[in-house]
Structure formats: C-alpha cells, structure tokens
Amino acid sequence: MSQRTFSIxxxxxxxxxxxxxxxxxxxxxxxxxxxxxxxxxSVKQAExxxxxxxxxxxxxxxxxxxxxxxxxxxxxxxDNAIADLCKLMGATNPANADEGAIRKKFAGSIQENAxxxxxxxxxxAFEIGYWFAGYELV
Ligand code: CMP
Numbered sequence: 172m173s174q175r176t177f178s179i180x181x182x183x184x185x186x187x188x189x190x191x192x193x194x195x196x197x198x199x200x201x202x203x204x205x206x207x208x209x210x211x212x213s214v215k216q217a218e219x220x221x222x223x224x225x226x227x228x229x230x231x232x233x234x235x236x237x238x239x240x241x242x243x244x245x246x247x248x249x250d251n252a253i254a255d256l257c258k259l260m261g262a263t264n265p266a267n268a269d270e271g272a273i274r275k276k277f278a279g280s281i282q283e284n285a286x287x288x289x290x291x292x293x294x295x296a297f298e299i300g301y302w303f304a305g306y307e308l309v
Contacts, residue, residue, distance in 0.1 A: 175205065176252040176289045177298035182240035183283035190243060193286060196273055197247065200259050205246040206307050214238045220301055229282060236282055244302045253295055256288040 180193050198204070212220075217234035224230050249255060261272025265284055268275040278285035289295035299308070 173248055173250055174252040174295075175246055175248050175299060176256050176295050177287075177302070178245040178247055178256060178289075179237075179287040180243040180245070181283065181285055181287060182236065182242050183279060184277055184285040185241055185243065187277070189277045189285065193273055193277060196259065196276075197245075197256075200249075200255065202247040202249045202252065202256070205248050206303055207243055207245050208307075209241055209243050210302075211241045212238055220298070233282060246299055246303060246308060253289055253291065257290065260286050260288050 178197075180190055184190060184193060194204075214234050217237035218225070218230075221230065221233060221237075224233065227233075247256065259273055261268025261274040263274075263284060264281040265274040265278035266281075268278070273286050274284050289298050
C-alpha cells in the first residue's frame, strides 16, 4: 500500500555536495518526491523536531549541527516507504551500515550521518506535519 515518509538530507551532505547523488539514490529506489524544500533551520526548530531525544547526551550537539547550514526537507511516497527508506539509508552509525547504503556511501559519523528518515507510522505523521503544511503536499 502506498505510504508516505519524511526525510532530511542533512547539512553535512549538503555541504559536501552530495544532495544530487542522494536524490538519485532515492529516485532509483522507486520513491515519488511529493515535496522538497531547502531550508536553514534554527536550533529551536531542531530541538522541537528531535524532542524525543531531548534527554540524550548528544542532543545539544545534534541540534547545533542541524542548524549549522542548509538542509533539504523531503516527503517521499511509495509502497512500504518507511521501512524501505530505513533500509536504503542504512544503520544510524555509517560504520555499521550495509555496503551500498546511503550512509555507507555519503556519511562521516554517527551524528553527521547524511540523511534522516522516519522510523515508524506515528513518527512519519509527526515529522511531515512539523515541516510541511497540507497545501505543500497536494
Ligand atoms: P537521525 O536518524 O536523524 O535520528 C537522530 C539523530 O541523532 C541520528 O540520526 C544521528 O544524527 C544522531 N545520533 C544518534 N545517536 C547518536 C550518538 N550516539 N552520538 C551522536 N549523534 C547521534
């Protein structure tokens, strides 16, 4: 069944010039690009997005990193989109990502890991609604 997921091409990947290559991987894997926007976000916006991680020791650094430069916000659609994007991205820590995964190819560290993707139905609904208005998703 067709499903939507949310993704971010993170500031490290944008800085390193990997945006086009990552979008090509996503397209090759069969995702439809419902919406995309380039944005520079504030630390406060990052804190709201990652609120579920607020108690983690890496939270402050993570939010500073996400606000360190422009990123791309994406809404993607395909059958089984949430699980398929997780597989395409690979493990959070690129050192543990499978060969061929986006994070294996384009990420440098567990924090600066090139791409974010929603990890479940509820997360996807929250994350899409956090960054996109309904009129941007028609
Ligand atoms: P993401 O999939 O966007 O979800 C939460 C983010 O926190 C994760 O990718 C990483 O960027 C970051 N993260 C997760 N674990 C760690 C960690 N142990 N140290 C630093 N950053 C982390």
